[in-house]
Amino acid sequence: MTAAATAASAPANSVATAPVTAVPLPRTAPRPASARAARDPFIDVLRVFGMVLVVLQHWSMPLLSFADGRISTGNALAAGNGWMITWFSQVMPLVFFAGGAANAISRRSAARRGEATPAWLAGRLRRLAWPVVPLAAVWLPLPHLLLAFGVPEQPVMTASRLAGQLLWFLAIYLVAVAATTPMLRLNMVYGWRVPVALAAGAVAVDVLRFTSGLDIAGLPNIVLVWLAVHQLGFLYVDGRLRRPWVLALAGYGLGAALTAFGPYPLSMIGMPGASVSNMAPPTVALLSVGVGQIGLALALRRWIVSFAEWPGVSRALDWAGCRMMTLYLWHMSALFVIVSVVVVGLGISTPEPGTSAWLSGWPHWLLMLALAMWPLLRGFARFETPPATGPYTGGTVRILLATALVGLGLLTFTVNGFVPGTASLLGAGAIVAGLALTGSSRRALPSRGRRGVPSVPDRRADGVVI
Template sequence: MTAVLSRPAAPATPAPPGRDVFIDALRLFGMALVVLQHWSMPVLSFAGGRISTGNALATGGAWVITWISQVMPLVFFAGGAANAISWRGSVRRGGAAPAWLAARLRRLVWPVLPLAAVWVPLPHLLTALGVPEQPVVTASRLAGQLLWFLAVYLAAVVVTPPMLRLNMRYGWRVPAVLTAGAVVVDVARFTSGLEVVGFLNIALVWLAVHQLGFLYADGRLGRPWAMALVGYGLAAALVAAGPYPGSMIGMPGAAVSNMAPPTIALLAVAIGQIGLALALRRWIVALVGWPGVSRLLAWAAPRMMTVYLWHMSALAAVTSVVVVGLGISTPEPGSQAWLSGWPHWLLMLVLAMFPLMRCFTRFETPPRAAPYAGGMARIVVALALAGSGLLVLTAIGFVPGRAPVLGAGMLLAGLALTWSPARSRPAAQPSPSPLDHGLMGFR
């Protein structure tokens, strides 16, 4: 891995300062594939007032698809590169860490507020209208579970400045140490039987992948095909030796999940995915240069956060009509009925997603405000409140009760602390490119 990580890789094409169209494309592709997977894998049926859920990827050897379709590692990798570019750009402009953290916090949390505003009262309204309670609770929980990513990513943003300093000093040794820590955690988890130990890998695994994004931003990731072979080869060996399951997402009834908490098997797949993406970088950049693809990415970029946050709501809406209302169950996964019905299912979900995008895309970008002028202590409190709110909503969802109200209130309080009173009219700032919007914009 030393040879793989330390050899510089020359950029395939020159990019404007502070921009990398490969990273733009990678994060959009990653989020699109997350949505496609979430929409494609549910196996649903409704009887006796209860909805039953399964996973189509648990059928036969379909789990192997997750070695490509579980793209959260690529999203964290792209996020690491984006955060490195953004932080260094802020430093060049004379920015301070509190102001940079405040801006990143606003971009991550602001789009969540309308989700909370809709879903906190919605379960109460639906049950009052006579909708069976169990499907409502299931949908309410799933709508909040998506926020795990924002909670972990926010933590990665917080530690970006010090981790970048470590990257400058120690380079590839930083992800190597994080990987070694993840190995120790897995050994302790599986030898002691204490599952709670494994949750330490939420930090170690995702920070290791995030750190690889720093190395990419420095041009220090080379030999991508070797990286892909090493990563996927290690993953195959770990799965063959056990106790790691083959699927890189949690499966119903599985004793072990590679995702929650993440394992070194998932980290190995992450290395393989990143290597494969880097090996294809030249072709990806060329594809992005096509006018049609460029226009599609420019259209999609300022909408991807909305799609990510609301795509499970679209799934809940279509399920409520088709499965609960009409009593149509999902056909046997992989059968002819399933394959022929899958495009129609996706079409209904896309149609349900469009009005949600029209309503909520406007919340992708927070309102303009004077630069944050508070101290680090205040922004630390804001980050703690926002992160805690995201964790509450991840763990509980929007299930009726006090917890969702508390979580939403913590988000709102954390966000409020990032605004400073305007002492004077802020200087005009250049409008960002469309590709700079979205989940991890560089500006």
């Protein structure tokens, strides 16, 4: 998701030379007080806003009906001009951008403290992967239990697949986190040329994909597109995104041209029956719209920061910031609970999108989903903080192996979901094994404050995981 004067021969730990206690801001924006604490409320807002909008979209767009033991699904945004909404509601580019900024701040802060990259990566890896453990612990046996109680097989298998497909985001975000240190070094030397080179690579991949007619040829863009957006987060931290309206107009303008005259569909999410998706794998059109979203957000930064500093909003951000991973991982489970009761149990189909029945029922639908989500937040948010462990001492090879194992597990769940079978068990085993490798060979006690009280780290002090 510094200045060009930095020499190419900078030492390996040169990321520590970048400023960490203040985020350089665009010339037109005032410096918020919280920037002095190595935090940026603008990034906090983007994270929370992005995740909430993802959840809202996932909860609002399904069209569902149940008959003869099978559940049928559709997409409300496929009707009429619903694709227009996706140009603003498909906010994964904003999430990766915010993640890039958070990772830059966090890594530079850790480097200034003398923390090596393997130890930093071990901490990030634990915070990314640990919340997945309870999700797998619930969903691996759940399909067996539901089938044993006589629930029709097709809805159970559909839910099991979808619950795991959400982990695509963590799989690719893990790649971005693992690449943070070398990409920061490239950023220090080459600046803007790094995301431009990644975007050029994405263009070449799209040309090959559409000229060959093979969607598989577009798979490299899963890395190129999301790393390009992640890299823009580094430039933001360095104060080098100074013309937000230019970014907004250029990004949205290029996206409009590509969808109007190129092979790209209008929607920025996959649609039922569409032969091409801008999302899977991501295309240059999605990258362009993402740049437009980032420019628009930066143009509104002054007002966003002012809004975030209201006491009530600040408290809400503090509360939500420690629960965003839980919300993302479990919001589809909340949806499945309501669907199983309303659609499967009572046989009530969702209304046609845009009708009075759909519009009047939408708030009630969201309220039911929020009520189903609340106990999940209460029960699983504690797993956003991994168990205490001593300082990581395993070295580079071990942490790279741990990263590969966790990534393999996440990718397995992305492809197969939690459908019963060997693949799901192997995926869970890979994640657990990777987490085990992030531990220390010796257990260290928590650091203590001035009065002997164990200190509790601020989970947002150096930029949260996502």
